Amino acid sequence: MARKKGEPECCFDCVPCSEGKISNTTDSIECTSCPEDFWSSPKHDICVPKKTEFLSFHEPLGICLTTASLLGTFLCSVVLVIFIHHRSTPMVRANNAELSFLLLVSLKLCFLCSLLFIGRPRLWTCKLRHAAFGIIFVLCVSCILVKTMVVLAVFKASKPGGGAVLKWFGTMQQRGTVLVLTCIQAVICTVWIVISSPSPHKNTKYYNDKIVYECVVGSTIGFVVLLGYIGFLAILSFLLAFLARNLPDNFNEAKLITFSMLIFCAVWVAFVPAYVNSPGKYADAVEIFAILASSFGLLVALFGPKCYIILLRPERNTKKAIMGRETTNFSK
Template sequence: MKCIPKTVDFLSFEESLGSTLTGLAMSASCFTVYVICIFIKYHTSPIVRANNRELSFILLIALTLCFLCSLLFIGRPMKFSCLLRQPAFGVIFSICISTILAKTIVVVIAFNASKPSSSLRKWVGSRWISISIILFGCFVQLVICTAWLVVATPFPQNNMLSDTGKIIIECNEGSVIIFYCMLGYLGLLSTICFLVAFLVRNLPDQFNEAKHITFSMLVFICVWLSFIPAYLSTKGKYTVAVEIFSILASTAGLFSCIFIPKVYIIVWRPDLNTREKLIQR
């Protein structure tokens, strides 16, 4: 009889799966930074100004951080990474969804304020509404994540039960209930945003960002609804890979639906990026 050493298993940067996900995250974040540069260069153009450029910049920065936060899930789980990765993901995503919700509500106010004797005219151009929505949406998630870290702090652990031949080094999330509360809050925000955008999807074309937001929220909700059964049916490093893929897919969905049409017009169809064309559409 002799002891057979167990292999240590975790999602590392060196293996093919980890390096592929790292490459996707870095490439997507670099492309998002490139779009930020385009928006900075053309910040006075009609299409950027018409779609609330301040909120667009906030959203682009938050999306870049969303892509990068997936890197916290790769590599040997340490105390710092286990503490930071889920709260960072939850808070940054809440900023994204809250910003999109703020953009949607700004569109609603702008359209309804054009009606005669509208009481919403005093709110047109006000930044306090959008700032308040973003701060409130982020604050609630911050409270959830803070309670998570205080009540049930995540920590790294050696799992020797899931696979008899391996020692799976993983993050114990501390509280599965609070983890799903965090995801549930993101689902609530995205559902509210989807409903508001869906109700105003038929606004005139100059307000057509609502259509893009509707589709982006639909993609976001579908990705995370698919995440739950996939997350529960996998184990070890593949559980981590499923969450990373969901983060990258949902972030890419938000980015593509909202910003790719604008980048297309700015870069390839500058003839449409004029005040006259925008109003005419």
Template structure:
């Protein structure tokens, strides 16, 4: 049946086309012998004798479809062949009554579709489909119109080949020629057609945009040339400039009651430590090296401990001063004289120095690329080999800050026109809030942005201490000089 349907489809396509055989109408007649010899003989005699109209012909051309009888089974083809050979003729009739006779042995039996055309001399010749039995066959391939609407031959596959950069994924329950082309993932490549899997690039390489080859990864870090680095550098340098200006103001007005009443020595030391805090943030910017990785953490830890210890000693002096005013407590201030204040600050400072020395000597941070990152760019960062050492540095700063906050909170309501404990309380609240928010932000920030988060925390807490402690004092010194008197400060 498939041959019959193929022949019927071919004839219908030719008849429906306006370009294949213009002016020619093809027809066909299908006879079935049902494997019976008498029926086969009757059909053959009917075709040869012309009792039945075999085909419809155009006025000047006789066209015939001849079955390929060699493919048939049983001995029926032999009967048909015997009749054709002995009758010697096969006739075709046109609508005008013209008859054409052929010797039976001349009928080609190699092809299903035979196109016989009448020549001007009155004979018939074979045209269409290679060179067969001495006949010229001409096929106009450009005139063929497929069901796809194009003259291009349709591809007889389920799925076209997968290009490099993709891999084959077979469809479940479908033939092996049916598959999907899945693009390779990030960091994976395939450099051949119909690859069954994508290969992973080495750590030092990454896949190109086409996912066809591995390219070297680029080291990335927070530099002074990019916008973020320029912004943070500008903010840090501005902090240094403002701190220097405040230092100059306090130095110029060091004999005034406002400066002397708030322990001028600790105030100057606090300003120096804040300047160091601003400067240490610059060490975090630029290409990490062995020495910068060590120095940045040590500078950060030591400078902030110096700042917080100054504030803590200031708060302790305020509490001791008011406690000593009570009867029987006159000797309390002996423990908080100038030497004791310097000794306390030095003790807190040297303890942090000891922690940093032990940490950086045993297991210091080293510059390493973060190969776990995705993408062509890899962050070169100071990898913390010892989380314990970094935690001790931060923990010690946090312990001093919390202690200072608690002492300042207790002394905030002591009677004084200018109680510095209030300013310390507010400054330490800002300081603690910044560093509490720093931890989750630092952990969740990718690549070089974690460094930017740490720099931001350093700058924000430094600015908080600078403005909360010294802005009200500078305001009175520069803009309200009438309040910068001993009488005003001792009014209560």
């Protein structure tokens, strides 16, 4: 009942309650606010539970992202089988087989970790998703960085008086470098989780009639340091590969690394503003897209040309062919 101004008390209008309030009593003069997790019905006579929103496995967007993640995992497995089956061929051996295997495994984990961002956020998934993402991506980029350093070391060792350089890039040194770089990210993630870890949050500010379930990052500084460390290694890999791009043809993996890291850096530079401006579940979708796009970029750019030669041009996958190209390039 809304009394008319300047009229007797018996004169009133019947008006509906405002959004989020109800009245289920005849001739009531005020409305009752619904609890935080409830909203008013269309008739404003009862409170109904608010709809919930999160990136689900059952909605079209979640299905598309899940399919892309599983497809990437399958392709990594196929490439890994190809490389293992042809591990004794010059193409695989010349491109540091052990690091290539480790890189393929880490790329497979990159694709799989994107699945942690789909589904209703829980405490364990919020903590695990960013830690797994940060550590796995550093493992991946570390392998690429070490491969680039080995390319430069091998070329330098081919010059007079450069043989001593290779002793710093033996198998143990390569494994140790990847391990140390990955452990640094593990320490960053551990400190972040202990001090102010990501946690699930019910956000009611985006929509009045919906509850958006999301993971808040906790410490923004921790999240920035995690991404910054990945970016630092990626930029370093790109710069080293760019310097080595004009080496002789048998070292042309540097060109592939340069192109792959350019894709990687471009994706994550575009990710930051898109992530900040995306509400609710779309922020998770943007992060998943960045993970999948950068992973597909690395997989196709680094291993696509090699698989093409191994499977379709086997005449180029011989020691004689490689030595022939090497001689030709040096003669120029």
